[in-house]
Amino acid sequence: MTPELGHLALILALLVALVQGVLPIVGAHRGTAAWIALARPAAQTQFVLVAIAFACLTAAFVANDFSVLYVAQHSHSKLPVVYRAAAVWGGHEGSLLLWVLMLSGWTLAVTLLSRQLPQAMVARVVGVLGLVAAGFELLILATSNPFERLLPAAADGRDLNPLLQDPGLVFHPPMLYMGYVGFSVAFAFAIAALLSGRLDATWARWSRPWTTVAWVCLTLGVAAGSMWAYYELGWGGWWFWDPVENASFMPWLMGTALIHSLAVTEKRGIFKNWTVLLAIGAFSLSLLGTFLVRSGVLTSVHAFATDPRRGIFILSFLIAVIGGSLALFAWRAPKVGSGGIFAALSRETLLLVNNVLLVVAAGSVLLGTLYPLLIDALGLGKLSVGPPYFNAVFVPIMVPLLVLVGLGPLARWKQLDARDMARRLRIAFVLALIAGAVLPALADRWSGLVAFGLLLAVWIVASTVFQVRERLKAGFPPLSYWGMHLAHLGLAVTVIGVVMVKNHEVEKDVRMAFGDTVQLGSYTIRLLGVKPVDGPNYMAQRGDVELSKNGQPLTRLLHEKRLYLSSPNPMTEAAIDNGVARDIYVSLGEALDATGSVWSVRVYYKPFVSWIWGGALLMALGGALAAADRRYRLKRRAAAGEAVAAVTTGAAA
Amino acid sequence: MRRVFLVPLLLFFVLAAFLAIGLTRDPREVPSPLVGRPAPGFQLPRLAAAGPEAAARFSPSDMKGKVWLLNVWASWCVSCREEHPVLLELARRGVVPLVGLNYKDGSADAQRWLAQHGNPYLLSAVDQDGRVGIDYGVYGVPETYVIDQAGVIRYKQIGPISAEVLQTKVLPLIRELQKS
Numbered sequence: 001m002t003p004e005l006g007h008l009a010l011i012l013a014l015l016v017a018l019v020q021g022v023l024p025i026v027g028a029h030r031g032t033a034a035w036i037a038l039a040r041p042a043a044q045t046q047f048v049l050v051a052i053a054f055a056c057l058t059a060a061f062v063a064n065d066f067s068v069l070y071v072a073q074h075s076h077s078k079l080p081v082v083y084r085a086a087a088v089w090g091g092h093e094g095s096l097l098l099w100v101l102m103l104s105g106w107t108l109a110v111t112l113l114s115r116q117l118p119q120a121m122v123a124r125v126v127g128v129l130g131l132v133a134a135g136f137e138l139l140i141l142a143t144s145n146p147f148e149r150l151l152p153a154a155a156d157g158r159d160l161n162p163l164l165q166d167p168g169l170v171f172h173p174p175m176l177y178m179g180y181v182g183f184s185v186a187f188a189f190a191i192a193a194l195l196s197g198r199l200d201a202t203w204a205r206w207s208r209p210w211t212t213v214a215w216v217c218l219t220l221g222v223a224a225g226s227m228w229a230y231y232e233l234g235w236g237g238w239w240f241w242d243p244v245e246n247a248s249f250m251p252w253l254m255g256t257a258l259i260h261s262l263a264v265t266e267k268r269g270i271f272k273n274w275t276v277l278l279a280i281g282a283f284s285l286s287l288l289g290t291f292l293v294r295s296g297v298l299t300s301v302h303a304f305a306t307d308p309r310r311g312i313f314i315l316s317f318l319i320a321v322i323g324g325s326l327a328l329f330a331w332r333a334p335k336v337g338s339g340g341i342f343a344a345l346s347r348e349t350l351l352l353v354n355n356v357l358l359v360v361a362a363g364s365v366l367l368g369t370l371y372p373l374l375i376d377a378l379g380l381g382k383l384s385v386g387p388p389y390f391n392a393v394f395v396p397i398m399v400p401l402l403v404l405v406g407l408g409p410l411a412r413w414k415q416l417d418a419r420d421m422a423r424r425l426r427i428a429f430v431l432a433l434i435a436g437a438v439l440p441a442l443a444d445r446w447s448g449l450v451a452f453g454l455l456l457a458v459w460i461v462a463s464t465v466f467q468v469r470e471r472l473k474a475g476f477p478p479l480s481y482w483g484m485h486l487a488h489l490g491l492a493v494t495v496i497g498v499v500m501v502k503n504h505e506v507e508k509d510v511r512m513a514f515g516d517t518v519q520l521g522s523y524t525i526r527l528l529g530v531k532p533v534d535g536p537n538y539m540a541q542r543g544d545v546e547l548s549k550n551g552q553p554l555t556r557l558l559h560e561k562r563l564y565l566s567s568p569n570p571m572t573e574a575a576i577d578n579g580v581a582r583d584i585y586v587s588l589g590e591a592l593d594a595t596g597s598v599w600s601v602r603v604y605y606k607p608f609v610s611w612i613w614g615g616a617l618l619m620a621l622g623g624a625l626a627a628a629d630r631r632y633r634l635k636r637r638a639a640a641g642e643a644v645a646a647v648t649t650g651a652a653a
Numbered sequence: 654m655r656r657v658f659l660v661p662l663l664l665f666f667v668l669a670a671f672l673a674i675g676l677t678r679d680p681r682e683v684p685s686p687l688v689g690r691p692a693p694g695f696q697l698p699r700l701a702a703a704g705p706e707a708a709a710r711f712s713p714s715d716m717k718g719k720v721w722l723l724n725v726w727a728s729w730c731v732s733c734r735e736e737h738p739v740l741l742e743l744a745r746r747g748v749v750p751l752v753g754l755n756y757k758d759g760s761a762d763a764q765r766w767l768a769q770h771g772n773p774y775l776l777s778a779v780d781q782d783g784r785v786g787i788d789y790g791v792y793g794v795p796e797t798y799v800i801d802q803a804g805v806i807r808y809k810q811i812g813p814i815s816a817e818v819l820q821t822k823v824l825p826l827i828r829e830l831q832k833s
Contacts, residue, residue: 277661284665291672311676319669326662333658370671377674 003068006056007147010097013049013104014137016042020130024123025195036119039126040111046133047108054101057146058088067153070094070146076159076566078537086170087160092294092310093146098174099290100136102181103129110185110210117206124192125185132184135317143310159537159566168228176221176248180286182214183255187283190276191325194332199272204265207279209627211262215255216623222248223616234572234587236507236604238612241390246369247289250362254282257358259623260351268348268413270340273333274355280329284322285362291318292369345418347411354404361397365390402456402495405488406463424470428462443504444521453499460492483626490618497611506605509589513598520605523584524548528556530588530599538564540573543588543599547577561588582607685790685809692723692800693788697778700755700763711752711778713804720830721750722823723798724774725786727758728766730794736813737770743819744773749827753777756786756794799823801830 020042027035057070061084066072074091075084089098107129114122140146189207193199225248230238239245258278265275291314342348368385375383406428410421436455440446464485471477510518512527519525528544540562547554559575574587582605589600687693696712713723724740726733744751753774755763760779767777780786789798792811799808808826810818 273658280661315669315672315676318672322665323662323669326665330658330662334655370668373675373678374671376678377671 002056002059002063003065003147003149006053006060007145009049009052009056010137010141010147013046013053013100014134014141016046016049017130017134017137020046021127021134022131023127024130025127028120028123028127028196031120033119036123039123043104043107043111043126043130046130047104050097050101050104050133054088054097057094057097058085060147061085061088064157065153066155066157067150068146069148069150072150072154072157074160075157076537077156078565079157079160079165080536082170083160083165087164089173090160090164090169093140093144095173095177096136096140096144096294097146098177099181100133100140102174102177103133103136103184106182106185106214107133110188114206121192121196121198121206124195125188128188128191129184132188132321135321139310139313139317143313159564162538162562162564162567162569162571163232165564166228166232168224168232172221172224172228175217175224179214179216179218179221179255180248180251180289182210182217183251183258183279183283183286185210185214186258186279187325190279191328194276194325194328197332197335199276199336201266201269204262204272204275205632208259208262208266209629209632211255211258211279212623212627215252215259216620216627218248218252218255219616219620219623222252223613223620226616227613230609231574231576232571234574235602236505236574236585236587236606238501238609241368241387243369244289244293246365247285247292250365250369251282251285251289253358253362253365254278254285257355257362258282260358261355264348264351268340268342270342270348271352272336273329276333277329278355278359280322280325281359281362284318284325285366287318287321291315340414342413343415346415347408347413350404350408350411350416354401354408357397357401357404361394361401364393364397368393399456402460402491405491406459409484409488410463410467424466425463428459428466431462432456432459447503450499450503453495457492457495457499460488460495464488464492478629478631480626480629480631483622483624483629485622486625487619487622490615490620490622492615493611493618494615497608497613497615500608501606501612504607505609508603510601510603511592511598512601518601518603520584520603522549523554523605524551525584525586525603527599527601530591530596533560535562537566538562538571541588541591541596543575543586543601545575545586545601547584557584557586559586559588578610580610583609685806685811687790687798687806688809690806691804692798692806693785695778695780695785695788697754697780697785700753700760700767700777700779711776713800716750716752716800717804718802719750720799720801720827721752722827723752723754723789723800725754725756725789725791725794725796726777727756727794728762729758732813733795734770736795736815737773739814739816739819740773741771742816748824749831750775754785754789755779756791757781757783797823799826799830802833 020039023035024039024042027033027038059065060068060071061075062081064071064075064077064084066075066077070091070093074087074094079087088094107126110125110129111122114125186207189203189210193203222245225245226238229240230236258275258281261271261275261278264271291311294310294314368389371385371389372383375381406425407421410424432455435458436451439454439458440451443450468485471481506520508518508520510516512518514527514529517524517526524547526546526548528546530541530543533540533542540560542558542560545557545559547557555577557575557577560573562571562573564571572587574585576586577584585604585606587602589602592598592600692713694713696710699709699711722743740751743749751774753776755777757780760781763777763779767774778785783791789796795813797810797814798806801807807830808823810823814823
């Protein structure tokens with residue numbers, strides 16, 4: 001019964017989405033107040049219906065209802081209940097449902113937090129979001145219904161893919177989707193602005209906090225995905241340039257460009273067309289990512305069983321949404337004035353360069369991701385594009401960007417004073433040079449790339465510190481100022497992590513009998529034993545390793561090789577001793593003799609690897625601070641309705 | 654100046670055209686480097702319970718002068734069941750000899766499986782440890798190789814042979830090879 005209820009709720013949601021997508025937009029165009037007023041209640045109903053559908057699917061999972069095909073395919077009665085709930089998004093159908101849930105959630109937030117916006121604007125924004133939701137709901141109902149019954153019911157489920165039975169699954173996809181889908185709000189604002197012809201600084205100010213929050217979620221989501229790969233895949237890699245990773249990284253790059261470009265549009269009223277194009281681009285890349293992941297046109301470790309109808313449907317939807325928006329852009333953009341003027345050397349120019357670099361970076365990732373498909377489509381053969389391409393193309397684009405990060409925030413609008421900037425930043429520059437020369441010498445071997453990477457990172461940190469110190473003399477700056485600098489510092493931290501891991505990691509594959517030791521720099525690893533242990537839905541061999549440094553025992557590391565009941569492929573659960581400056585990573589290989597007393601063991605020394613994600617966390621925190629800035633909140637509070645007023649009574653005065 | 658604003662739309666249409674073509678291709682289908690090369694040689698025991706056949710061994714050179722099919726199968730392989738009726742039909746028509754390569758399987762299991770589902774094979778060679786499979790670049794079961802009179806691999810089917818693939822690809826190729 002519950003699955004049917006969910007199915008019904010989803011059908012109703014589609015109908016409501018059509019109303020939400022059509023009437024408010026038409027109403028805004030014709031000035032029909034009643035239709036405009038429909039936007040909010042329609043969007044709120046939409047959210048309730050999708051939430052009901054999602055809750056019904058979750059209930060089917062938690063209750064082990066194997067008469068639902070999707071549940072039977074992705075769950076198992078012995079699966080722990082947390083994973084049963086998270087298994088809702090462990091497959092194609094449920095992922096799409098999560099997508100729609102996020103979309104309707106964002107739309108709900110727009111209806112609650114937009115009291116100060118003109119009604120017609122809200123109607124258009126909510127309408128555009130409704131059309132997107134309708135497309136996805138149609139996709140689910142027509143090709144990917146998660147509520148389909150399996151009769152007679154399966155005795156037990158096929159179990160969730162063991163790779164996904166990890167805390168990462170609980171957190172990573174929802175966060176990623178929050179970000180991906182969050183760009184739909186910036187997109188909807190851009191389309192609404194094009195439709196109304198009101199493309200101005202106000203529009204940019206409305207879009208900014210939404211874009212920033214979506215970007216924060218995407219940053220966390222991408223970082224969580226990278227961490228999950230590091231912990232769960234068992235070979236210590238943290239980024240593989242896999243098509244699915246790229247699908248989440250491209251919108252991130254585009255979204256980063258959008259955040260910067262929105263700042264220019266808000267402050268100076270220029271780059272309007274460019275900003276609109278970026279808003280369309282960021283969301284288009286999110287949609288494209290969904291297409292790439294869900295249609296099976298590319299091979300990936302995230303490969304999903306595919307149905308050709310899905311690919312055709314998503315592609316048609318993609319053409320309608322992206323093609324439609326770009327056509328609207330081509331039609332409306334020429335009427336938008338270009339606005340103010342600025343000198344060749346100004347903050348505007350620097351931000352334009354930042355944008356071009358980020359868009360080129362996103363474009364080169366896109367090219368590398370699609371290249372196998374392009375070559376195959378042209379009949380030129382089959383090939384794969386891997387890390388060598390991406391590293392060779394992506395890294396050089398990032399270098400000028402990192403240099404700019406240290407300069408941009410200090411540059412003045414309209415015309416910068418190069419001599420003054422040079423005077424203020426010369427100490428930072430000298431510090432960076434010294435750091436680049438001295439720090440790499442502390443490692444066991446000198447590496448040019450490390451020197452260069454550290455130079456850039458220290459440059460960002462030093463110039464940020466100098467700027468903040470100077471700014472503090474003029475009073476306490478607003479939150480958005482701290483947010484920007486924190487995010488930039490985060491970037492520097494990530495850069496340090498990346499160059500250190502890339503150039504100083506040590507990796508050993510060794511044959512170990514019980515009691516054998518292996519030396520990893522100043523660390524000693526001793527294999528104490530391997531014992532069989534049983535989990536709820538798997539059997540495992542658990543290796544016990546003692547880690548010591550200079551003869552002093554530090555800790556014991558337990559790592560497992562698991563064989564799940566549902567899968568022929570063994571899974572490795574690596575044991576990691578986390579540290580600020582290094583991780584020691586141990587994972588169990590195969591038994592090398594019949595009695596199981598000699599094992600192949602993989603040990604890694606990963607210097608500064610946690611800085612990669614630590615930096616991402618700082619970036620996200622910076623974004624959160626910027627989005628929480630008073631200037632967005634004040635406006636909101638001043639005109640706030642009951643939703644906000646209840647919490648902030650008195651603050652509005 | 655206005656035309657500039659059309660550029661993103663046009664670029665997107667080019668991209669969409671490629672994506673549409675991409676949908677019609679299977680990215681997992683990788684052409685085998687072995688196509689056009691001589692089939693790797695081997696000597697393997699035949700699948701049989703007892704008797705003179707059990708002692709006999711099979712080598713691809715036994716098939717010299719004939720166009721033949723080598724089909725990799727196993728009793729544990731689910732998709733093999735899917736293609737099995739197609740193979741049985743092919744064997745019934747007797748157009749081409751079909752040799753099985755029983756891959757990483759237990760002999761008793763394999764014989765039981767054939768008894769249960771029917772045996773389309775002229776004979777099956779037993780590749781218990783999968784070494785021959787490595788030579789042939791087997792990455793999944795089932796796979797099927799079309800081998801010509803000179804012992805050269807002419808075609809490789811990855812995954813089950815469907816009735817459609819048999820009609821449109823495999824049989825025409827076999828007829829053409831048999832003519833020469």
